[in-house]
Every structure is written in C-alpha cells, then in structure tokens.
Amino acid sequence: MEELIAKIAEILEEENLDIAKKINDYEGWDSLAGLSIIAMLDSDYHKVMKTKDILAFSSIEEFCKSVLS
Amino acid sequence: MERNKDIQVIEGYGVTLRRLTEDKIELVRRWRNDPKIQQYMSFKDYITPEMQKNWFKKIDNNNNFYFIIEYEGKEVGLINIKDVDYEKRTGEPGIFIYEDECLNLDVGVRASLCQNDFAWNTLNLESMHGHVLKNNKRARQLNRFFGYEILPGQEDKELQECTLTRDAALKNKNVNRIANLLKKMENI
Secondary structure: OHHHHHHHHHHHOOOOOOOOOOHHHOOOOOHHHHHHHHHHHHHHHOOOOOHHHHHHOOOHHHHHHHHHO | OHHHHHOOEEEEOOEEEEEOOHHHHHHHHHHHHOHHHHOOOOOOOOOOHHHHHHHHHHHOEOOEEEEEEEEOOEEEEEEEEEEEEOOOOEEEEEEEEOOHHHHOOOHHHHHHHHHHHHHHHHOOOOEEEEEEEOOOHHHHHHHHHHOOEEOOOOOOOOEEEEEEEHHHHHOOHHHHHHHHHHHHHHOO
C-alpha cells in the first residue's frame, strides 16, 4: 500500500498524506489531479475507475484497499 | 462549411454537448449572472433578458458554436467556440461549469476534449485563441493541461491571451493519453 500512497502523494504534491482523510480534502486535489490518478491506476494497477468513484471513498486508506484488493 | 450549422449534438468522453437553442438562453443567463461565474468573465455587467436575446441573435449562426454541457443527464455548463474565421482557420474557445458538484470532477476536461475534436476535425481549424483572467486558476490549469501558451508579454496582464495550435494539440501526449483512457472508460 505504501507505494500507492506515495504515488497519490506525488500527484497531490503533499509530503505527508494522512490516509484517514478523503482524497479531495487536500488542496492539491482538482479535476486534473483526478485524471492523473485515473491514468496511474490504469497504467500501474490495470484498474479503471472514474473520478466520481474515487471521491466516493470515505478515506484514502479505503480507496487504496479497494485498488489493491 | 454550411454543413457545420447542422451540428446539434456532440457526444463523447462521457458527456453530451447540445447546441444552444433559444429556449435555453434564460438558463444560460441565470448561470452567467451568478457571481461565481460572473467573476471570471471579462464582461461583468448584469445581463438582462433583452441583452441575452440580442446576444443569441448574434451568435446563432455558422461562426459561433455554443453548446450546453450535459453530464449524467444533467445540464451543468456551457462550452463554445466563437468568432470562427474560416479563412484564417481560427476560433475562440470558452467554457464554464456551473454546477458545483462537477467542479471537482473531470467534466471540464471531457467537454474540452469534445471541443478540441470539433475544432480540429469538424471545423478544420488551425489554431484557437482564447482569453483568460489571471485570477482564474482553474481555467489556467485546464489551459496548461491542453497545451495553451500565454502570448509573450501577457504574463502580468489581468486578461491574458493564449493560443493553441492544431499541431501542438494533436501531438500532446498527456492529452491523448487521457482522451484514450476516457474513451476506454466509456465502453465499460
């Protein structure tokens, strides 16, 4: 999970992510960050997810668990 | 080029763009007069119904293409290419998303991808020239993503001119990657 968290942190331009927070709680979140995450999920994890789906998770941790499940 | 006039609907990347018709100009006027939209427009005066009707008469033609953006069946914003010059093969793009719940989504990118396809493939433009207010962070980010360049000497101006050529747009790997991904998602 750490690798995925690091990739999300890089996209959000955050050094330390609190994975209990929602992804869009961070200032670095915007539609383009969302698209970067979608592209990363597709290329690195072969997962297809819409921005809306990503925002539906209650925390970054829950999102990561779902991606890695 | 008269065939362009017939284009009423553009569908792709999970959004539908529906050509602006007179029965929708009041909706657009309401959006446009809302301070959250108005603040990012160069024309900031209150728009009356009369002004809106006159504006529509001027843009309901083959040189201006205004579309209501629909996302998941809901009308959420407006996108356009205006002042199309078929000799110079240029036009001016514009977009606003009214619905707050769509601002954090990628609806603007999806609609802009449709707009780009329309500009390059249907209108056969060579370039698009836009204007963006310096304080419109969201629009500036979107422009950067699509490869728009601020014209030299404009960096400190409040209203900045930016341009995107067909060649640069079609070679933009990031945009092409996202476009392909969104197309793929449409089919899932």
